[in-house]
Amino acid sequence: MVNLNPEKLPRHVAVIMDGNGRWAKQRGLSRIKGHHKGADAVRDVVKTTRELGIPWLTLYAFSEENWKRSAFEVKTLMELLERFLKEELHEMLEHKIRLQCVGRISRLPQRTREALEVSIEKTKDNTAMTLTLALSYGGRQELTDAARAVGALIAAGRLSPDDISEQTISRYLYTYPMPDPDLLIRTGGEYRVSNFLLWQIAYTELYVTSIFWPDFGKSDYLAALENYQQRERRFGAVFD
Secondary structure (H helix, E strand, O other): OOOOOOHOOOOOEEEOOOHHHHHHHHHOOOHHHHHHHHHHHHHHHHHHHHOOOOEEEEEEEEEEEHHHHOOHHHHHEEEEEHHHHHHHHHHHHOOOEEEEEEEHHOOOOOHHHHHHHHHHHHHHHHHHHEEEEEEEHHHHHHHHHHHHHHHHHHOOOOOOHHHOHHHHHHHOOOOOOOOOEEEEEEEEEEEOOOOOOOEEEEEEEEEEOOHHHHHHOOOHHHHHHHHHHOOOOOOOOOOO
């Protein structure tokens, strides 16, 4: 049985939800079936995060690279997202969960953007927990957009290059003013960060499990959190 110290829980958990397609392939099902099953895992992890009192959860739901998938799969994923948002809005309102989104949202289909905007607007005053969906997101693209914003300030004479600091860059990231993740979980067994939150995970604890996302349940999540609590977070310092 997992015993968690409530005083040592991460403030912000980020998740790379990998393995929907492989989960489906193992069972002779379509990739779409894997995505549908993965939506159930999202509900479980959001619920557990809320119950534990972890205030920030960020899910890598759709990357910039995912646009390269077949038109049918992309369309189905957008429709699944729309349905998820509509079905979960009541839960988010009831449990005071605020929804927000990071990424190049303008690339999303209009109906998907509208569904997002409705949920974001209706939950904006909720304070119990913030659920962030990374959609049409890429870490390199985020840094590129931040560099453009800072460059525009310099060109306008509003900022000197000598005054650029880490805080300056952070101010123009999609995630501002969110705290950086304390823990990054990746399911599916791959040991890479896949262009996710490249700036923000500089000192994040990484946890990789071979479990495919559709099978990642509450007990697996608690095991990841228990592992996190066993880490010594030094942020580059040395403690005797």
